[in-house]
Amino acid sequence: MNGRQTFGAPGRVREVTSLANPLVKEIKALQLKKHRDEQHAFVAEGLKLVIDALDLGWSIRTLVFAKSALGNPSVEKTAARTVASGGNVLEVPERILTAITRRDNPQAVLGVFTQRFMPLQDIHAADRDLWVALDRVRDPGNLGTIIRTVDAAGARGVILVGEATDPFSLETVRATMGSVFAVPIAKASQDAFLVWRKNFKGLVAGTHLEGTTDYRAVEFGNGPVLLMMGNEQQGLPEALARSCDALIRIPQAGRADSLNLAVATGIMLYEIRRNALPGATA
Numbered sequence: 128m129n130g131r132q133t134f135g136a137p138g139r140v141r142e143v144t145s146l147a148n149p150l151v152k153e154i155k156a157l158q159l160k161k162h163r164d165e166q167h168a169f170v171a172e173g174l175k176l177v178i179d180a181l182d183l184g185w186s187i188r189t190l191v192f193a194k195s196a197l198g199n200p201s202v203e204k205t206a207a208r209t210v211a212s213g214g215n216v217l218e219v220p221e222r223i224l225t226a227i228t229r230r231d232n233p234q235a236v237l238g239v240f241t242q243r244f245m246p247l248q249d250i251h252a253a254d255r256d257l258w259v260a261l262d263r264v265r266d267p268g269n270l271g272t273i274i275r276t277v278d279a280a281g282a283r284g285v286i287l288v289g290e291a292t293d294p295f296s297l298e299t300v301r302a303t304m305g306s307v308f309a310v311p312i313a314k315a316s317q318d319a320f321l322v323w324r325k326n327f328k329g330l331v332a333g334t335h336l337e338g339t340t341d342y343r344a345v346e347f348g349n350g351p352v353l354l355m356m357g358n359e360q361q362g363l364p365e366a367l368a369r370s371c372d373a374l375i376r377i378p379q380a381g382r383a384d385s386l387n388l389a390v391a392t393g394i395m396l397y398e399i400r401r402n403a404l405p406g407a408t409a
């Protein structure tokens with residue numbers, strides 16, 4: 128069944144006060160990946176995020192707002208946009224927002240959106256394009272932070288390789304601070320990724336604790352770059368490491384055996400972009 132239909136007749140505004148309301152139960156169920164996958168939907172919290180998402184052309188299924196936000200012109204305008212696009216609008220007491228987001232002091236507005244994945248086959252990197260491939264990323268905070276940093280560094284997007292944490296979980300979406308709406312995300316098995324990688328016309332730079340090349344010594348040039356980052360516990364597996372043109376190490380002092388994945392990704396992105404940060408503000 129089409130996910131949208133289960134979210135009730137579209138284009139209606141209603142006041143809901145019970146946690147047993149079927150629409151509220153459907154949205155609350157999106158806390159679980161199983162339901163997000165079935166519905167192809169996810170929740171994003173905060174009025175700014177919802178407005179940004181609409182401006183970027185994302186499809187909103189339901190807007191939920193706290194009674195306390197009634198009369199706020201931005202909320203009312205967003206509600207009107209939601210209805211105009213065929214979505215539902217629910218006005219609820221704060222305890223329902225708390226239940227949906229599992230948060231005390233929840234934001235007054237949230238949106239339920241349709242998920243989007245970019246097909247891997249549609250990625251054809253051009254000069255200056257920078258893509259990040261993440262091997263089996265497990266931590267939602269790491270993934271969200273990386274998506275946010277990819278956005279800030281002007282990279283093109285993220286490829287999730289193998290079994291990864293869900294980019295559309297509440298925790299990940301929260302950590303992206305809205306960048307989930309701006310950064311294309313693709314996903315692929317390791318095998319499918321390795322087939323696609325063969326046609327990648329540019330430098331494939333893997334990061335590895337046993338890498339022989341210092342990250343500051345690499346000439347990234349103007350061609351496309353694919354940055355490959357390893358799993359938090361195990362690093363890059365042999366098959367992925369072998370597919371890289373260079374294995375790069377970020378030197379470390381002290382006792383830490385490695386850097387946090389999101390920190391290492393941030394360092395690499397800014398190093399690759401050192402001489403060219405497109406559209407950057409000062």
Ligand code: SAM
Nearest residue numbers: 334335356357359360362376377385386388391
């Ligand atoms: N125990 C893991 C290992 O042996 O690789 C540590 C993985 S580390 C937490 C996660 C990923 O961040 C690594 O696979 C690599 O991609 C990147 N990374 C972290 N520190 C790094 C460093 N000093 N040099 C290069 N890459 C690093």
